[in-house]
Amino acid sequence: MLYERLQELIKKSNKSMNQIERELGYPRNTISSYKRQNPSTKRLDELAEYFNVSVDYLLGRENVPNSDYSDEENELIAAFRMEREDMTPDEQVKFNEAVKDLMKYAKERLNDDSIWKK
Structure with a gap:
Protein backbone atom coordinates (compact mmCIF):
# COMPACT_ATOMS: atom_id res chain seq x y z
CA MET A 1 0.00 0.00 0.00
CA LEU A 2 2.80 2.43 0.90
CA TYR A 3 4.52 2.20 -2.46
CA GLU A 4 1.23 2.63 -4.33
CA ARG A 5 0.38 5.71 -2.29
CA LEU A 6 3.83 7.16 -2.94
CA GLN A 7 3.47 6.56 -6.68
CA GLU A 8 0.11 8.35 -6.63
CA LEU A 9 1.55 11.32 -4.72
CA ILE A 10 4.60 11.51 -6.96
CA LYS A 11 2.40 11.56 -10.05
CA LYS A 12 0.25 14.36 -8.58
CA SER A 13 3.39 16.36 -7.78
CA ASN A 14 4.43 16.36 -11.46
CA LYS A 15 7.95 15.47 -10.38
CA SER A 16 10.02 12.38 -10.97
CA MET A 17 10.85 9.93 -8.21
CA ASN A 18 14.55 10.78 -8.65
CA GLN A 19 13.84 14.49 -8.33
CA ILE A 20 11.93 13.94 -5.08
CA GLU A 21 14.71 11.71 -3.73
CA ARG A 22 17.25 14.45 -4.51
CA GLU A 23 15.09 17.10 -2.81
CA LEU A 24 14.81 14.91 0.28
CA GLY A 25 18.52 14.03 0.22
CA TYR A 26 17.85 10.31 -0.26
CA PRO A 27 20.10 7.96 -2.23
CA ARG A 28 18.86 7.05 -5.71
CA ASN A 29 16.17 4.31 -5.81
CA THR A 30 15.32 4.74 -2.13
CA ILE A 31 11.62 5.21 -2.80
CA SER A 32 11.45 2.31 -5.25
CA SER A 33 12.98 0.09 -2.55
CA TYR A 34 9.75 0.56 -0.58
CA LYS A 35 8.11 -1.96 -2.91
CA ARG A 36 10.01 -4.62 -0.97
CA GLN A 37 10.83 -3.10 2.41
CA ASN A 38 9.41 -0.60 4.82
CA PRO A 39 11.12 2.73 5.44
CA SER A 40 12.26 3.86 8.84
CA THR A 41 9.89 5.90 10.97
CA LYS A 42 12.03 8.95 10.26
CA ARG A 43 11.66 8.46 6.50
CA LEU A 44 7.90 7.91 6.82
CA ASP A 45 7.62 11.19 8.71
CA GLU A 46 9.75 12.99 6.12
CA LEU A 47 7.70 11.63 3.22
CA ALA A 48 4.43 12.50 4.92
CA GLU A 49 5.64 16.02 5.58
CA TYR A 50 6.98 16.41 2.03
CA PHE A 51 3.66 15.39 0.48
CA ASN A 52 1.60 17.10 3.20
CA VAL A 53 -0.25 13.91 4.13
CA SER A 54 -0.47 11.85 7.29
CA VAL A 55 1.69 8.80 7.93
CA ASP A 56 -1.56 6.86 8.34
CA TYR A 57 -2.53 7.86 4.82
CA LEU A 58 0.81 6.68 3.45
CA LEU A 59 0.39 3.34 5.22
CA GLY A 60 -3.17 2.89 3.98
CA ARG A 61 -4.78 3.19 7.40
CA GLU A 62 -6.68 6.30 6.31
CA ASN A 63 -8.20 7.17 2.97
CA VAL A 64 -8.08 10.91 3.53
CA PRO A 65 -4.63 12.38 2.77
CA ASN A 66 -4.83 15.09 5.40
CA SER A 67 -6.66 15.12 8.65
CA ASP A 68 -7.61 18.28 10.41
CA TYR A 69 -6.82 16.76 13.77
CA SER A 70 -4.83 18.71 16.31
Whole structure:
Protein backbone atom coordinates (compact mmCIF):
# COMPACT_ATOMS: atom_id res chain seq x y z
CA MET A 1 0.00 0.00 0.00
CA LEU A 2 2.80 2.43 0.90
CA TYR A 3 4.52 2.20 -2.46
CA GLU A 4 1.23 2.63 -4.33
CA ARG A 5 0.38 5.71 -2.29
CA LEU A 6 3.83 7.16 -2.94
CA GLN A 7 3.47 6.56 -6.68
CA GLU A 8 0.11 8.35 -6.63
CA LEU A 9 1.55 11.32 -4.72
CA ILE A 10 4.60 11.51 -6.96
CA LYS A 11 2.40 11.56 -10.05
CA LYS A 12 0.25 14.36 -8.58
CA SER A 13 3.39 16.36 -7.78
CA ASN A 14 4.43 16.36 -11.46
CA LYS A 15 7.95 15.47 -10.38
CA SER A 16 10.02 12.38 -10.97
CA MET A 17 10.85 9.93 -8.21
CA ASN A 18 14.55 10.78 -8.65
CA GLN A 19 13.84 14.49 -8.33
CA ILE A 20 11.93 13.94 -5.08
CA GLU A 21 14.71 11.71 -3.73
CA ARG A 22 17.25 14.45 -4.51
CA GLU A 23 15.09 17.10 -2.81
CA LEU A 24 14.81 14.91 0.28
CA GLY A 25 18.52 14.03 0.22
CA TYR A 26 17.85 10.31 -0.26
CA PRO A 27 20.10 7.96 -2.23
CA ARG A 28 18.86 7.05 -5.71
CA ASN A 29 16.17 4.31 -5.81
CA THR A 30 15.32 4.74 -2.13
CA ILE A 31 11.62 5.21 -2.80
CA SER A 32 11.45 2.31 -5.25
CA SER A 33 12.98 0.09 -2.55
CA TYR A 34 9.75 0.56 -0.58
CA LYS A 35 8.11 -1.96 -2.91
CA ARG A 36 10.01 -4.62 -0.97
CA GLN A 37 10.83 -3.10 2.41
CA ASN A 38 9.41 -0.60 4.82
CA PRO A 39 11.12 2.73 5.44
CA SER A 40 12.26 3.86 8.84
CA THR A 41 9.89 5.90 10.97
CA LYS A 42 12.03 8.95 10.26
CA ARG A 43 11.66 8.46 6.50
CA LEU A 44 7.90 7.91 6.82
CA ASP A 45 7.62 11.19 8.71
CA GLU A 46 9.75 12.99 6.12
CA LEU A 47 7.70 11.63 3.22
CA ALA A 48 4.43 12.50 4.92
CA GLU A 49 5.64 16.02 5.58
CA TYR A 50 6.98 16.41 2.03
CA PHE A 51 3.66 15.39 0.48
CA ASN A 52 1.60 17.10 3.20
CA VAL A 53 -0.25 13.91 4.13
CA SER A 54 -0.47 11.85 7.29
CA VAL A 55 1.69 8.80 7.93
CA ASP A 56 -1.56 6.86 8.34
CA TYR A 57 -2.53 7.86 4.82
CA LEU A 58 0.81 6.68 3.45
CA LEU A 59 0.39 3.34 5.22
CA GLY A 60 -3.17 2.89 3.98
CA ARG A 61 -4.78 3.19 7.40
CA GLU A 62 -6.68 6.30 6.31
CA ASN A 63 -8.20 7.17 2.97
CA VAL A 64 -8.08 10.91 3.53
CA PRO A 65 -4.63 12.38 2.77
CA ASN A 66 -4.83 15.09 5.40
CA SER A 67 -6.66 15.12 8.65
CA ASP A 68 -7.61 18.28 10.41
CA TYR A 69 -6.82 16.76 13.77
CA SER A 70 -4.83 18.71 16.31
CA ASP A 71 -1.63 17.24 17.73
CA GLU A 72 -3.54 16.38 20.89
CA GLU A 73 -6.23 14.53 18.91
CA ASN A 74 -3.56 12.66 16.95
CA GLU A 75 -1.96 11.59 20.24
CA LEU A 76 -5.30 10.26 21.47
CA ILE A 77 -5.87 8.37 18.22
CA ALA A 78 -2.38 6.86 18.43
CA ALA A 79 -2.95 5.83 22.06
CA PHE A 80 -6.33 4.31 21.15
CA ARG A 81 -4.78 2.28 18.32
CA MET A 82 -1.86 1.16 20.45
CA GLU A 83 -4.14 -0.10 23.25
CA ARG A 84 -6.28 -2.07 20.76
CA GLU A 85 -3.37 -3.62 18.92
CA ASP A 86 -3.31 -7.03 20.56
CA MET A 87 -7.06 -7.40 21.10
CA THR A 88 -9.36 -9.87 19.41
CA PRO A 89 -12.17 -8.39 17.28
CA ASP A 90 -14.66 -9.08 20.12
CA GLU A 91 -12.42 -7.34 22.64
CA GLN A 92 -12.05 -4.37 20.26
CA VAL A 93 -15.84 -3.97 20.07
CA LYS A 94 -16.09 -4.01 23.87
CA PHE A 95 -13.14 -1.63 24.19
CA ASN A 96 -14.71 0.82 21.71
CA GLU A 97 -17.96 0.85 23.70
CA ALA A 98 -16.07 1.36 26.96
CA VAL A 99 -14.16 4.31 25.46
CA LYS A 100 -17.40 5.88 24.21
CA ASP A 101 -18.90 5.52 27.69
CA LEU A 102 -15.80 7.10 29.24
CA MET A 103 -16.04 10.06 26.86
CA LYS A 104 -19.70 10.64 27.83
CA TYR A 105 -18.76 10.43 31.51
CA ALA A 106 -15.86 12.85 31.04
CA LYS A 107 -18.11 15.33 29.22
CA GLU A 108 -20.68 15.19 32.02
CA ARG A 109 -17.93 15.91 34.57
CA LEU A 110 -16.92 19.07 32.69
CA ASN A 111 -20.11 20.73 33.88
CA ASP A 112 -19.54 19.85 37.55
CA ASP A 113 -17.60 22.85 38.81
CA SER A 114 -17.04 21.25 42.23
CA ILE A 115 -14.59 18.80 40.64
CA TRP A 116 -12.42 21.53 39.15
CA LYS A 117 -12.29 23.98 42.07
CA LYS A 118 -9.08 24.01 44.06
